[in-house]
Amino acid sequence: MICLLCSQRFNSKEKFSNLFFLRKSSKAICTDCQRRFERIGSKHCPTCFRPNIDKICLDCQTWQEKGHRVNHCALYGYNEAMKDYFSKYKFQGDMLLSKVFAKQVKKALNSYKGYTIIPVPVSKERYRERQFNQVSALLDAAGISYINLLERKDADKQSSKSRQERLTAKNLFYINTDHNLPEKVLIVDDIYTTGATLQHIVSLFSKHGKDDVKTFSIAR
Numbered sequence: 001m002i003c004l005l006c007s008q009r010f011n012s013k014e015k016f017s018n019l020f021f022l023r024k025s026s027k028a029i030c031t032d033c034q035r036r037f038e039r040i041g042s043k044h045c046p047t048c049f050r051p052n053i054d055k056i057c058l059d060c061q062t063w064q065e066k067g068h069r070v071n072h073c074a075l076y077g078y079n080e081a082m083k084d085y086f087s088k089y090k091f092q093g094d095m096l097l098s099k100v101f102a103k104q105v106k107k108a109l110n111s112y113k114g115y116t117i118i119p120v121p122v123s124k125e126r127y128r129e130r131q132f133n134q135v136s137a138l139l140d141a142a143g144i145s146y147i148n149l150l151e152r153k154d155a156d157k158q159s160s161k162s163r164q165e166r167l168t169a170k171n172l173f174y175i176n177t178d179h180n181l182p183e184k185v186l187i188v189d190d191i192y193t194t195g196a197t198l199q200h201i202v203s204l205f206s207k208h209g210k211d212d213v214k215t216f217s218i219a220r
């Protein structure tokens, strides 16, 4: 068997947690690679899950000062292994890798009873390049149903704006429906870095009077 992440050959009789075993495929993730992922333990920022800190982190303090409420959950720390994973998955477009965290994602999202799951979209041009939205693909792999209520503007349509304006998460997303929005929403992204993208989306819902909006990501 070949490891999808490091390409090393390994014995398929080796015991690996079926979590990382990609069913209907002769490929899997070897135990060396599995061990490199760091699950976020009990010690994390209470509002954004930044690992290894037991009080509200600086990012979250800044959001609070700006009047934002952070209510985020993440599964793994964004370490070198995660970086490698997302570079293979997103940028090299290896869609099989959408299955790697399927079980954990399913388990984690099942605890959001009554919440409508909404993935963060990719731009149309990114979609054309990759042929998939890495966030929806993660949800598909986990068998989680979701609704696409968000749209991401194309960067080329924004070319009249300054580079700085385009780089900020502001104005990048909009809600693509005139219909009633769900009362409880969980926005799902792949990686939480500054929280700018997710906080911007949360504020879009808040403008529509929807304040029970939580966020989730694989990595933080």
Ligand SMILES: [Zn+2]
Residues within 6 Å of the ligand: 003, 004, 005, 006, 007, 008, 029, 030, 031, 032, 033, 034
């Ligand atoms: Zn490996």
Ligand SMILES: [Zn+2]
Residues within 6 Å of the ligand: 045, 046, 047, 048, 049, 050, 056, 057, 058, 059, 060, 061
């Ligand atoms: Zn935080």
